[in-house]
Amino acid sequence: MTATIDRPRTGAPLPTKPGRPPRRPVDRLRDVLTSPKSGPVLVTAVLFVAVFIVGGVRYNGFFSGQVLLNLFVDNSYLIVLAVGMTFVILTGGIDLSVGAVVALSTMIAASLLQTGWSPGIVIPLILVLTSVLGLLVGLMIHVFKVQPFIATLAAMFLARGLCYVISKDSISITEPTFVALAVTRIPLGGGLSITPSVVIALAVVIVAVWVLGFTRFGRTVYAIGGSEQSGMLMGLPVARTKVIVYVVSGFCSGLAGVLFSFYTLSGYPLTAVGTELDAIAAVVIGGTLLTGGYGFVLGSVLGVLVLGVIQTIITFEGTLSSWWTKIFIGALLLVFIILQKVLTARRR
Amino acid sequence: MNALLLRTVSSRLFWPIVMLLVLVLINVIAFPDFLTVTVKDGHLFGSIIDILRNGAPTLIIAVGMTLVIATRGIDLSVGAVAAISGAVACSILLGSSDPGNPGTVAVAVIVALVISLVLGVWNGFLVSVIGIQPIIATLILMTAGRGVAMLITEGQILTVNSAPFKELGSGFWLGIPVAVVIGAVIFAVAALLTRRTALGMLIESVGINPEASRQAGVRARVLLFTVYAFCALSAGIAGLILTANQTAADANNTGLFIELDAILAVVIGGTSLAGGRYSLAGTLVGALVIQTLVTTVYTVGIPPIVTMVFKAAVVTAVCLLQSPTTNAAFAQLRQRLAARTARVKEAAAS
Amino acid sequence: MTEPVVEMSAISISFPGVKALDDVSFRMFPGEVHSLMGENGAGKSTLIKALTGVYQIDSGTIVVDGQPVSFTGPAAAQAAGIATVYQEVNLLPNLSVAENILLGREPRRFGSIDGRAMRRRAAELLDGLNLDIDPGSLLGSHSLAIQQLVAIARAINVDAKVLILDEPTSSLDADEVAELFRVIRSLRDSGVAILFVSHFLDQIYEITDRLTVLRNGRLVGEYLTEELLRIDLVQKMIGKELTVLDEIGRKAHSADGDGAAADRPAEYARAEGLGRKGAIEPFDLVIGEGEVIGLAGLLGSGRTELARILGGIDRADSGTLTVGGAGSKLRTPRQAISRRIAYSSEDRRGEGIIDELTVRDNIVLALQADRGWFRPIPKKRQEELAQSYIQALNIRPANPDALVRNLSGGNQQKVLLARWLAIAPRLLILDEPTRGIDIGAKAEIQKLVYTLAENGMSVVFISAELEEVLRLAHRVVVLRDRRLVADIENDGLTVDALLALIADGSVAEEGGVPDAPAAVSGSGAARASVADTRPDADTDPAPLETSGDRR
Numbered sequence A: 001m002t003a004t005i006d007r008p009r010t011g012a013p014l015p016t017k018p019g020r021p022p023r024r025p026v027d028r029l030r031d032v033l034t035s036p037k038s039g040p041v042l043v044t045a046v047l048f049v050a051v052f053i054v055g056g057v058r059y060n061g062f063f064s065g066q067v068l069l070n071l072f073v074d075n076s077y078l079i080v081l082a083v084g085m086t087f088v089i090l091t092g093g094i095d096l097s098v099g100a101v102v103a104l105s106t107m108i109a110a111s112l113l114q115t116g117w118s119p120g121i122v123i124p125l126i127l128v129l130t131s132v133l134g135l136l137v138g139l140m141i142h143v144f145k146v147q148p149f150i151a152t153l154a155a156m157f158l159a160r161g162l163c164y165v166i167s168k169d170s171i172s173i174t175e176p177t178f179v180a181l182a183v184t185r186i187p188l189g190g191g192l193s194i195t196p197s198v199v200i201a202l203a204v205v206i207v208a209v210w211v212l213g214f215t216r217f218g219r220t221v222y223a224i225g226g227s228e229q230s231g232m233l234m235g236l237p238v239a240r241t242k243v244i245v246y247v248v249s250g251f252c253s254g255l256a257g258v259l260f261s262f263y264t265l266s267g268y269p270l271t272a273v274g275t276e277l278d279a280i281a282a283v284v285i286g287g288t289l290l291t292g293g294y295g296f297v298l299g300s301v302l303g304v305l306v307l308g309v310i311q312t313i314i315t316f317e318g319t320l321s322s323w324w325t326k327i328f329i330g331a332l333l334l335v336f337i338i339l340q341k342v343l344t345a346r347r348r
Numbered sequence B: 001m002n003a004l005l006l007r008t009v010s011s012r013l014f015w016p017i018v019m020l021l022v023l024v025l026i027n028v029i030a031f032p033d034f035l036t037v038t039v040k041d042g043h044l045f046g047s048i049i050d051i052l053r054n055g056a057p058t059l060i061i062a063v064g065m066t067l068v069i070a071t072r073g074i075d076l077s078v079g080a081v082a083a084i085s086g087a088v089a090c091s092i093l094l095g096s097s098d099p100g101n102p103g104t105v106a107v108a109v110i111v112a113l114v115i116s117l118v119l120g121v122w123n124g125f126l127v128s129v130i131g132i133q134p135i136i137a138t139l140i141l142m143t144a145g146r147g148v149a150m151l152i153t154e155g156q157i158l159t160v161n162s163a164p165f166k167e168l169g170s171g172f173w174l175g176i177p178v179a180v181v182i183g184a185v186i187f188a189v190a191a192l193l194t195r196r197t198a199l200g201m202l203i204e205s206v207g208i209n210p211e212a213s214r215q216a217g218v219r220a221r222v223l224l225f226t227v228y229a230f231c232a233l234s235a236g237i238a239g240l241i242l243t244a245n246q247t248a249a250d251a252n253n254t255g256l257f258i259e260l261d262a263i264l265a266v267v268i269g270g271t272s273l274a275g276g277r278y279s280l281a282g283t284l285v286g287a288l289v290i291q292t293l294v295t296t297v298y299t300v301g302i303p304p305i306v307t308m309v310f311k312a313a314v315v316t317a318v319c320l321l322q323s324p325t326t327n328a329a330f331a332q333l334r335q336r337l338a339a340r341t342a343r344v345k346e347a348a349a350s
Numbered sequence C: 001m002t003e004p005v006v007e008m009s010a011i012s013i014s015f016p017g018v019k020a021l022d023d024v025s026f027r028m029f030p031g032e033v034h035s036l037m038g039e040n041g042a043g044k045s046t047l048i049k050a051l052t053g054v055y056q057i058d059s060g061t062i063v064v065d066g067q068p069v070s071f072t073g074p075a076a077a078q079a080a081g082i083a084t085v086y087q088e089v090n091l092l093p094n095l096s097v098a099e100n101i102l103l104g105r106e107p108r109r110f111g112s113i114d115g116r117a118m119r120r121r122a123a124e125l126l127d128g129l130n131l132d133i134d135p136g137s138l139l140g141s142h143s144l145a146i147q148q149l150v151a152i153a154r155a156i157n158v159d160a161k162v163l164i165l166d167e168p169t170s171s172l173d174a175d176e177v178a179e180l181f182r183v184i185r186s187l188r189d190s191g192v193a194i195l196f197v198s199h200f201l202d203q204i205y206e207i208t209d210r211l212t213v214l215r216n217g218r219l220v221g222e223y224l225t226e227e228l229l230r231i232d233l234v235q236k237m238i239g240k241e242l243t244v245l246d247e248i249g250r251k252a253h254s255a256d257g258d259g260a261a262a263d264r265p266a267e268y269a270r271a272e273g274l275g276r277k278g279a280i281e282p283f284d285l286v287i288g289e290g291e292v293i294g295l296a297g298l299l300g301s302g303r304t305e306l307a308r309i310l311g312g313i314d315r316a317d318s319g320t321l322t323v324g325g326a327g328s329k330l331r332t333p334r335q336a337i338s339r340r341i342a343y344s345s346e347d348r349r350g351e352g353i354i355d356e357l358t359v360r361d362n363i364v365l366a367l368q369a370d371r372g373w374f375r376p377i378p379k380k381r382q383e384e385l386a387q388s389y390i391q392a393l394n395i396r397p398a399n400p401d402a403l404v405r406n407l408s409g410g411n412q413q414k415v416l417l418a419r420w421l422a423i424a425p426r427l428l429i430l431d432e433p434t435r436g437i438d439i440g441a442k443a444e445i446q447k448l449v450y451t452l453a454e455n456g457m458s459v460v461f462i463s464a465e466l467e468e469v470l471r472l473a474h475r476v477v478v479l480r481d482r483r484l485v486a487d488i489e490n491d492g493l494t495v496d497a498l499l500a501l502i503a504d505g506s507v508a509e510e511g512g513v514p515d516a517p518a519a520v521s522g523s524g525a526a527r528a529s530v531a532d533t534r535p536d537a538d539t540d541p542a543p544l545e546t547s548g549d550r551r
Helices: A025-034 A039-058 A065-090 A098-114 A119-143 A148-166 A176-183 A196-214 A216-226 A228-233 A238-264 A275-285 A297-317 A323-347 B002-010 B014-030 B047-070 B078-095 B102-130 B134-153 B163-170 B178-196 B199-208 B210-215 B220-246 B258-268 B280-300 B304-322 B324-349 C044-051 C074-079 C097-102 C115-128 C144-156 C174-189 C201-207 C230-238 C257-262 C303-310 C333-338 C348-352 C359-371 C379-392 C409-422 C439-454 C466-472 C495-503 C505-509 C523-532
Strands: A186-189 A192-194 B038-040 B043-045 B157-159 B248-250 C006-015 C018-028 C033-037 C059-064 C067-069 C082-085 C162-166 C193-197 C210-215 C218-224 C267-276 C280-288 C292-296 C318-323 C341-344 C427-431 C458-462 C475-480 C483-489
Touching: A039 A297, A039 A323, A065 A098, A065 A192, A065 A196, A065 A216, A065 A238, A065 A275, A065 A297, A098 A119, A098 A148, A098 A238, A098 A275, A119 A148, A119 A238, A119 B304, A148 B258, A148 B304, A176 A238, A186 A196, A196 A216, A196 A238, A196 A297, A216 A228, A216 A238, A228 A238, A275 A297, A275 A323, A275 B134, A297 A323, A323 B134, B014 B280, B047 B078, B047 B178, B047 B199, B047 B220, B047 B258, B047 B280, B078 B102, B078 B134, B078 B157, B078 B220, B078 B248, B078 B258, B102 B134, B102 B163, B102 B220, B134 B248, B163 B178, B163 B220, B178 B199, B178 B220, B178 B280, B199 B210, B199 B220, B199 C359, B210 B220, B210 C348, B220 B248, B258 B280, B258 B304, B280 B304, B304 B324, C006 C044, C018 C044, C033 C044, C033 C201, C033 C230, C044 C162, C044 C193, C074 C082, C082 C144, C097 C115, C097 C144, C115 C144, C144 C162, C144 C174, C174 C193, C174 C201, C193 C201, C201 C230, C210 C230, C218 C230, C230 C495, C267 C303, C280 C303, C280 C318, C280 C458, C280 C483, C292 C303, C292 C439, C292 C466, C292 C495, C303 C341, C303 C427, C303 C458, C303 C475, C333 C341, C333 C359, C341 C409, C348 C409, C359 C379, C359 C409, C379 C409, C409 C427, C409 C439, C439 C458, C439 C466, C458 C466, C466 C495, C475 C495, C483 C495
Parallel strands: C018 C218, C033 C193, C033 C210, C082 C162, C162 C193, C292 C458, C292 C475, C341 C427, C427 C458
Antiparallel strands: A186 A192, B038 B043, B157 B248, C006 C018, C006 C059, C059 C067, C210 C218, C267 C280, C267 C318, C475 C483
C-alpha cells in the first residue's frame, strides 16, 4: 500500500532569502518617524527646538545659554523624578505617589536637620526609607496583584499623611551644608553656571541610561513592557524586575525630594502637589509609551525640558498667566497620547 | 438560622456595614452624644447630620464613579471638573449685576452643569471612540482641568455674595441640609435610572465580558458616553455644593483629592475595580465610612489631613482582601479545614 | 533503528473533573518531523505542556536522551534540550532581533551586555537558518513569518534536541510556509527531532514523517505518515462515537434527488464570494428557509470563521451577502441581530455567557440590547421570558435568579440558546453548541434544532461530531484548510463519505482504496471532488461551485 495522497508542490521553487532592498533616505525617515520606538521622541526634539526658537525670536534675552541651563537648574528634581517614572512606565505601570514622596522627603530632611542631625546621615536615611516604601508598593503590585494605580495611590495617601504627622507647617532649613548646596553655582565659563543639583540629576540620568540600555535588568524592564508573558517564557527575572522598578522610582522620588529641598530650603507638607502629573507628562511627552515597552530616559529628560521651556516662555510673556502651563501640558499630553495610539495601531 | 447567617456574612454589604458600625461605636464611646440629633430653629443639628452633609459631595461623585468603574473604567478628572463647575458658576454670579437673584443663580448653575456634561462627553469620546485607556484619558483632563478652572477664575479665589447660591452648600430644606437632599436625589436618580431601565444590566454586562456583550449586540460606545457624562455631571454638582459651602471658588483646592475619596468609597462598597457588578448601596456605605472616619479623626483631635494615613491603611486593607492571592490562600485554608472536619467525622463514625 | 530521543510512557494528567490524558505514550526520533493530531479535547496541548514542563504529570515516565527526567518547570525542560515555539510568537516586538534570540543568555562584559558580541552571535544563528536580516532591527518591524523564524533561532541556540512548533503556520501565507519548511527540513537533517502541530492536513502530509493521533485524552496510535491515508487519519481523529438519541424522523429529507430539488426551500440568505483574508477564502452559500446546514471540517478548517462572518461577528472583506432578498452588509453583531441573525459562539465562557449575571439577565440580554437601554423590557415580561425558556429548554436549576457562573456547561449552553431564541431569529448559527456538555443536554439541543427548522427557522450548525451533523442537516457544507470544498444534499450521505470529503476530495475518486467508502453516494460528493482536484487547488482562490448554481 503505497498510495500516498500527498500532492507535491510541482516545481515551486523555494523563495530565496528575503533580502534587504536598498532603501531611499525618504523611506528611512518615514520608518523612523512612524516607529513607536523613535517617532514620538523625535517629534519632541523638534518641538523643543521649535519652541526654543520661537521664544528666542519673540523675547529679548531668551536666546541665551543661561536660559537653557536654567531649564536644568529649575527642573533638576523633576528630571530625577522623570527618570524613576520612566522605569515604571516602561513596564506598563504607573506611580502616583512620587509627588507625595517628594514632599515627605523634604519634611524628613527639614525636621531632622532642625533637630541637629548631620546631612551625611539624613540624606542616606531618606533614600533608604523611600526605597523601602517603593519596595512595599512593588510587593503589593506583584504579590497581591493590586493594580499599580491603586497601590501607588495608597502610598501617596500614606506619604502625604505622614508629612502632616511630622508637621503641619513649613519648616525652613538652615543647616550649612544644605544652604551651601543651594547657593553654590558651578561656573562653566562665559558667565554660565549650573548648580550641584544639576550635576546630581545628570549623574542619575547617565546611570539610568546605562542600566536600561546595557544591563539584563534594564532589558527585562523593556521586556515586561513588551509582553510580561513572553518575558517569563524567555526565562527572564520578571517578578524581581517588576518589584525593583518601584524601588527605583521610590529611590528617585527620595533623591528628587532632597534636590527639591536644596532648591526651596524648606519642608512643607503641601509641596509638590500634582508633581506626579508633571513627571508622567514629561515621560509621555518624552516618547515613552504608557502601555510600556518603548521609550528612552533621554526622551524623558527632553520631556522635562519641553515642560520647562513652556514655563519659561510663559514667564517671559508676562501677560500669560501660570495656569496656561497646565493647559499646555494637558494639550501636549493629549497630542502625544493620540500620536502613540496612532503609531501603535498601525503596527498591529 | 445558620444559612441566614451565612447569607448575611457573604453579602457584599456585610463588611462595609460592619466597618461603619465599628466607627460609629468608637464615636459613641468617645462622645456619648454622638448620635444625638437636635432641632434648632427648625433645622436638624448633630454629628450625624454633619457627617451626612460633609459627605454629600463625595457620595455624589462616588455614585457617578461607581457606574464608570462598573464598565472597567475610572475617572480621575472629577476633582478638576468640580473645580471648573464651581469656577464657572462663581464667575457668572460675579459678572452679573444682581448675584442674589434666584434667576441669576439658576442660570449660573445650569451653565456650570452643562459645561460639566460637555467635559464628561469629552472623556467618553477619548475612551470609547479614540480607545485610550480610561486612566490615561481622564488624566489629561485632570491635568488641564485645573488650568482651565484657574483660567476662568483668572487665578483669583472668587468670593461671591449670593444668598440663594449659598443655600446649596449650607442651607436647609424642611430642616434637612440642602446638600444632603441633593445627595439623596442624585443617589435615587442613579438607582432608578440604572435599575428601572436596562442601563445597569447592560453596564454590568459590558464590564464583566465586553466581547460576549458585543456579540449580544450591546452598544458599549453609547454606554461609555452615558456613564462618563453622568460621572462628570455628578462631579459638577458636587463642585457647586463645595463652592457654595465656602461661598468661594478656589480653582486650586476645590475638589482636591476628591477623585481618590470617591474611588475609595466605591472600592470599600464592594464594587471591584476590575468592573462588572456594582452596588450603589455599597458606595453609599463606603462614602459614609470615609466621612465618619474623617469626622472621627477630627473630633479626636488629630489634624484632619492625617486622615490620609488612615485612608491609606483602608485602601491597602481592602485591596489586600480583594486580592486573588489572598482569596486563593483563604480557599486553601477552607479546603484544609473542610478536609479535617471530614476526617474527624469519619473517625467518629468508625 | 535509532533510539527515540523522547519517550513518554503511560502518561496520565487529571484536572478537576476531567482526565485530560489517560495512559498515553508518545515518542520522538531524532532527525524526524513528528505531528500530534487530534480534535478539541484530544489532549494534544496537555501532552505538549507535559513535555515542555508546564504541567506536572500525575503518573507515567518521561525519558529524554536515555535519561529519566522529571520537569519542575519550563526552564527544566529547556535545560534538557526541549525547545518550544508557541503559536502566538512569544517574543518581544519592542526589542531587537538579537535580543530576542539571546536575552537571558546574553554575552556580558564588565556587567554590561556586550551588544556587539550579541549581534555577532545572533547573526551566526540567523545565518544558520539562511535568514538575512539585521540583528539590530526591531523584531516588530518584521513579518510574522520572520518572527517565527527568529523564535526558532532562539530555540535552537540552546542546542535543542527537540523542537516543538505549535501551530507555526496558522497565520503564514504560502511562500512563508515554504520558507519555514525549508528551515524545518534543514534542522531535521541535522538530527533535531521536530514536533510539528498544525490544523492543515496538506502541510502535515508535506512535512511530517510520523504521526501520533490522540482522541479524548487517549492514544489512538502512532503511524508513519506515508502509510496512513488521509481518510484514515481523519477517521482516527474524529472517531465514531454514536450518541444515544431518540430517533428523529429524518426520512422527510431523504427523498430521491428529483424530489429534493422540487422541494427546495425558498431562499433566505445568499453569500456570494464572501470571504475574509487570513480567515476563510471567498465562498458561495445559499441558505433556505427552514433549512439546517451542517458545517463539517476539522478544527481550524475555517468552519468557525465562515460562521462568524455570516453572524456579523467578523467583517467580510470581499463578496456580498443577501438576506431576505435585500443586500446587507453586516458590520457588527448588532446589525446581524437587527436582521434576526443570531450567532452563538463556540467559546461559551469567553464570548457567550455573562457569568456574573443571572439566568434571566443572560436570557434577555440580546433582546434588551436590541431595544436600547431606555426601553427596558418590563420586569413581568422578563420573568415570563425567563420562565418559559427555563421550562422549554429544561434549564436546571429552574431559578431565573441563579448566577449563570454556577450552572453546568450544558445548562449554560441552554441559557445561551434561550438568549438567541428570545430575539426570534430567522437564521440561527450554532457553533459547536453540543461540545463539552452531557449527553442528555446534547440530545435536547439536537431535538430543539430539529423543531426550530420544522417551524421555518434556518439553522447553520457546526459540530465536530459527524453523526450529529448528518442527523440534523439537510445540507452539509465541507471545509478544509480554510476553503469551502463541498456543498452537498444530505440524502443518504454516510459518515465515511463525509470523512473522505474532509480528508481530501481526491480519495473519493480512488474508489478502489479498500478503506475508503465503497461508493460515495450523492452527486454532490463527486462534484466536490472535481472541484478540488483542479490544478493548483491550494493556491487558487477561484470561486467554488455551489449547489445553488446547479439548481
